[in-house]
Amino acid sequence: RALNFNAGPAALPLEVLQQAQEQFVDYHSAGMSIMEMSHRSAAFEQVNNETQALLRKLYGIPDSYYVLFLQGGASTQFSMVPMNLLQAGKPAAYVMTGSWASKALKEAKLIGETTIAASSESDKYNRIPDLSSIVVPENASYLHITSNETIEGTQFADYPNVPDNVPLVADMSSDILSRAVDINKFGLIYAGAQKNLGPSGVTIVIVRKDLVSDSLKHVPTMLRYDTHAATDSLYNTPPSFSVYMVNLTLKWIESKGGVEALEQYNRDKTKLIYDAIDLSGGFYRGFAQEGSRSAMNITFRLQTEELEKQFAKESEQQGFVGLKGHRSVGGLRASTYNAVPHENCKTLAEFMQDFQRRNG
Ligand code: PLP
Numbered sequence: 001r002a003l004n005f006n007a008g009p010a011a012l013p014l015e016v017l018q019q020a021q022e023q024f025v026d027y028h029s030a031g032m033s034i035m036e037m038s039h040r041s042a043a044f045e046q047v048n049n050e051t052q053a054l055l056r057k058l059y060g061i062p063d064s065y066y067v068l069f070l071q072g073g074a075s076t077q078f079s080m081v082p083m084n085l086l087q088a089g090k091p092a093a094y095v096m097t098g099s100w101a102s103k104a105l106k107e108a109k110l111i112g113e114t115t116i117a118a119s120s121e122s123d124k125y126n127r128i129p130d131l132s133s134i135v136v137p138e139n140a141s142y143l144h145i146t147s148n149e150t151i152e153g154t155q156f157a158d159y160p161n162v163p164d165n166v167p168l169v170a171d172m173s174s175d176i177l178s179r180a181v182d183i184n185k186f187g188l189i190y191a192g193a194q195k196n197l198g199p200s201g202v203t204i205v206i207v208r209k210d211l212v213s214d215s216l217k218h219v220p221t222m223l224r225y226d227t228h229a230a231t232d233s234l235y236n237t238p239p240s241f242s243v244y245m246v247n248l249t250l251k252w253i254e255s256k257g258g259v260e261a262l263e264q265y266n267r268d269k270t271k272l273i274y275d276a277i278d279l280s281g282g283f284y285r286g287f288a289q290e291g292s293r294s295a296m297n298i299t300f301r302l303q304t305e306e307l308e309k310q311f312a313k314e315s316e317q318q319g320f321v322g323l324k325g326h327r328s329v330g331g332l333r334a335s336t337y338n339a340v341p342h343e344n345c346k347t348l349a350e351f352m353q354d355f356q357r358r359n360g
Contacts, residue, residue, distance in 0.1 A: 003344045006322035007150055007297060007335040008174070009194040016248045016339075035241040039234060047244050048232065054250040058258055061183050061206055068205040068225065069233040069243050074173040076223075077190040077203060078104045081144065081169055082111035083219045085188070085211060090141040093117040095134060095160070098125035098149035099328060104171060108144070117143060125152045127289040134160045142167045142187060148175035150195075151326040153299030153333060154292040159185055167211055175296050176204065177253060178338055179263040187211050193242060195296070196338045198249045201242035253338065262338050266295045269345040270336050273298050276352040283356045287331060301331035308332060311355055318351060 004011040027034040030043060037044050052067045061067060070076070086092045086108065094105045096119035108114045117136050118129035136143050143162050147170045148155040155175060162168045167187020176191040183189070188207040194200035205225070212225045221227050227235050256262055274293065277284040277300050287299035302308045308331055312324045325331040336345060 003318075003320045003347060004322060005320060005334045005336070005340065005344075005348070007195075007326070007333065008192070009200050010196075010335055010337045011339045012198070012245075013249065013252045013339045016245070016252050019248055020245060034244045037240070039238055039240050044240055045234075047240075047247050048234065048238070051243055051247040051250065052232075054247065054254065055204070055206075058250060058253055059177060059181065059183065059206075064209055065183065066205075066207050066209055066212060066225070066229040068207065068228045069238060069246075070203045070205055070228060071201065071239055073200070073203055074100075074171055074190055074192040075103070077171070077205065078107035079111065080223050080225070081142070081188065081190070082108040083223055084216060084225050085167070085169070086112040086141045087216075088112070090139050091115040091137060093136050093140040093143045093166075095119070095129060095143070095145045096121055096125075097128055097146050097154060098152040099326070100149055100151065100171060100173070101144075101146040104144055104146065112141075115140070123289075125149065125154065126287055127292040128154050128156050131158060131160045136160075136162055136166055138163050138166075140166045142169045144169045144171070146171045148172070148294050148296050150174040150297050150335075151299075151329055151333075152288065153294045153297040154288045155294035155296065157291060167208065174335075174337075175294070177259055177262070178266055178296060180259050193246050195335070198246035199242050201239040202246060204246075249339075265342065266336065266338065269340070269342040270295050270298060272342075272345045272349040273334055273336070273352070276349040280352075280356055280360075283360050284352065287329065296335060296337055298334045298336060299325060299329065299331060300333075305330070307359060310359070314355065315351060320348065320351070323348075 025033055055067055082092055091113040092108050093115050095117050105114060118134040120127050120129050143166055168185055169188045170186055172189050172191045174195050177196050190205045193202045207225055212229050277286045285301045302311060315323045323332050323334055325333040334348060
């Protein structure tokens with residue numbers, strides 16, 4: 001298997017792929033694949049319901065929240081959130097942490113009034129703004145954060161407090177189910193599945209029920225949360241195969257001891273790579289400031305772009321995939337989502353040390 005450090009779509013657990021392979025042509029002796037079945041069949045409804053129940057159990061989602069499986073990626077949520085929650089005369093507040101927060105704000109501006117609650121743009125988004133610097137208007141429709149900036153490699157260590165009646169909305173596309181979270185802090189959480197939860201094609205939305213009852217009435221049917229909440233995400237044809245893959249991935253997470261166990265596993269494996277950076281005497285330089293470092297996307301630079309290119313090329317020759325940084329930030333990036341094995345991180349840390357020995 002490739003040493004896959006892709007940012008997304010990303011590595012899936014081998015066990016999940018093998019199980020899907022076993023069931024691919026003939027799902028539980030049905031004589032057909034799950035992807036050939038009606039989404040109204042008992043078999044698919046069972047998958048849909050079980051996936052929702054597993055997510056609720058593993059992430060500790062209370063009954064006062066809906067769990068929705070939507071399409072259109074997290075990018076569609078950049079619009080759906082303001083379309084459903086941004087009310088006239090009540091600005092939507094955004095914490096500007098990097099590339100994805102900027103995209104989310106851009107869409108909200110098309111819908112209504114917005115305000116910037118805090119920003120680290122002057123530091124090239126190499127840190128999460130201090131929580132104490134976040135200013136949320138009392139009448140804000142919501143506060144939006146990007147819990148993990150996939151491109152810059154920064155992550156909120158703690159979440160901001162919000163005034164009463166201001167829901168906290170989080171784009172958790174690149175760190176959902178990688179660590180324990182108190183769901184009660186949030187009004188709405190959304191995430192594309194393709195990093196920690198399965199393949200692309202399905203987007204998870206966890207939303208407090210009282211927020212959905214207020215879906216604004218002019219919003220098109222498919223873009224309203226209440227449409228999908230009222231139909232268990234089966235209003236129209238769902239991304240059934242992707243939901244099935246999320247189901248298998250959640251069972252894998254459960255078999256690993258759940259989210260808390262994965263959080264520790266992720267911390268241990270990323271430490272290997274951060275140590276390779278920190279103990280390199282400046283040969284490697286981490287992009288993110290220390291207190292803002294991501295456990296999912298490790299961004300780092302070398303002294304010259306030439307050396308970075310050489311690192312990327314040699315890493316590919318050794319079987320590593322996806323280590324070139326995003327074109328907007330440059331440098332290198334190792335994405336270490338849930339399914340990336342500890343031993344692959346160890347192999348990468350050793351490669352980094354060896355590369356330094358040869359080029360330092
Ligand atoms: N938000 C974050 C934090 C992301 O990392 C990504 C994709 O990489 C997106 C949003 C966009 O997701 P999608 O491609 O599902 O629209």
